Amino acid sequence: MATTTLTPTTTQAAPVQQRRRRRSTGEWVLVILAVVLAVIIAFPLLMLLLNAFKSPADYSTSGPLDFPRSFYTDGIVNFWVExxxxxxxxxxxxxxxxxxxxxxxxxxxxxxxxxxxxxxxxxxxxxxxxxxxxxxxxxxxxxxxxxxxxxxxxxxxxxxxxxxxxxxxxxxxxxxxxxxxxxxxxxxxxxxxxxxxxxxxxxxxxxxxxxxxxxxxxxxxxxxxxxxxxxxxxxxxxxxxxxxxxxxxxxxxxxxxxxxxxxxxxxxxxxxxxxxxxxxxxxxxxxxxxxxxx
Missing domain, CATH: 1.10.3720.10 (MetI-like)
Structure with missing residues (x-):
């Protein structure tokens, strides 16, 4: 009586998504440089936002790098109207x-x-x-x-x-x-x-x-x-x-x-x-x- 042998058909399922390729050192350097450049470009705008709502007294005592102590809008209103x-x-x-x-x-x-x-x-x-x-x-x-x-x-x-x-x-x-x-x-x-x-x-x-x-x-x-x-x-x-x-x-x-x-x-x-x-x-x-x- 002939016997038949069954071969296993179960195979490991392929992953839906391939593993992400690791970034090379050069790519990481480019990413870091891009982030630094973005911060440098955005720095003047951040300084405007930081100092636009300071009073003259607050600006003279705290300087341009500190957060405003109070929300001062008289400068914007005066400029808008006058x-x-x-x-x-x-x-x-x-x-x-x-x-x-x-x-x-x-x-x-x-x-x-x-x-x-x-x-x-x-x-x-x-x-x-x-x-x-x-x-x-x-x-x-x-x-x-x-x-x-x-x-x-x-x-x-x-x-x-x-x-x-x-x-x-x-x-x-x-x-x-x-x-x-x-x-x-x-x-x-x-x-x-x-x-x-x-x-x-x-x-x-x-x-x-x-x-x-x-x-x-x-x-x-x-x-x-x-x-x-x-x-x-x-x-x-x-x-x-x-x-x-x-x-x-x-x-x-x-x-x-x-x-x-x-x-x-x-x-x-x-x-x-x-x-x-x-x-x-x-x-x-x-x-x-x-x-x-x-």
Whole structure:
């Protein structure tokens, strides 16, 4: 009688999750450096939060590194009311938003003509736009002041908007001209065969493809314009037209400065930019990483 032998079929079940790979020494060093760098970057903001709610007496006795003994809000309230911070906040937002939008539009039109339109001497034109960003702003104060004075645009937001639209547009043109110079010709030829004009190709083909880069440019144009000080100080001479940096400058006296009010005002001026970065964080991430993937 034949006998059959049964082979064991029970096998050890594979783990659902593999064991995590141990980090190497180099990876731990990078993690530690990233944490240290994050602390260094966040330290000024922590100092603002720590000292914005101190009274002048508390700040003078305890110093900037101690916790406040009481919750003091008079500095924020005084700055908000006396300096009309909401108006300055609106002026900064309006100027920065208009420069961001107009700067991107000017950059796209110029770069399309240079990079895709194949204008003669496009290399020299691109270098000319680059040199426009190398000029110090001090050289622009007197001629622009004279021009806006004759044009009756002094102490109006449009003096700053027109100035920084040209400045930011020059940088955007230099950046986008190089990008559009490598734009696939096959896509444009296919659009032309479908009957698309140059304007339609720009609006329906080029702009959607380069939208991540344009979004990054718009965000940086906004932040750069928001933080500008010298040219707005030269052009905006009325209290109704002051921006946030100019209002902060008024708190610094020649002989005496209310440090706690200045710190509280600085905190108020930083909060909008932090909110702006949090809102457009994904836009920045997508735009920066878009060039790494074809």
């Amino acid at each position: 300096k009309d911070f909401p108006r300055a906040l609106w002026n900064s937002f309006f100027i920065s938003a208009m420069v961001a939008i107009l700067g991107v539009v000017v950059s796209v039109l110029n770069a399309f003509a240079i990079g895709i339109g194949r204008v003669k001497g496009r290399t020299w034109l691109t270098l000319l736009f680059l040199m426009a960003n190398l000029l110090p702003q001090e050289m622009l104060v007197y001629p622009l002041f004279t021009f806006f004075d004759k044009a009756h645009l002094l102490s109006t937001p449009w003096s700053v908007i027109l100035t920084f639209t040209v400045i930011q547009g020059a940088f955007g043109t230099y950046l986008l001209a190089s990008l559009y110079g490598t734009f696939p010709k096959e896509i444009l030829e296919a659009a032309a065969l479908d009957g698309a004009s140059r304007w339609r190709a720009l609006r329906s083909v080029v702009v959607p493809v380069s939208r991540p880069t344009l979004s990054v440019l718009m965000v940086f144009f906004f932040i750069w314009t928001w933080n500008e000080f010298l040219l707005p100080l030269s052009f905006l001479n009325k209290d109704q037209s002051l921006t946030v940096p100019l209002v902060l400058e008024q708190l610094s006296g020649e002989r005496q400065t209310d440090v706690t009010t200045l710190i509280a005002a600085t905190l108020l001026s930083v909060i909008p930019t932090i909110i702006f970065f949090l809102i457009f964080q994904r836009t920045l991430t997508r735009g920066i990483t878009a060039g790494a993937v074809k």
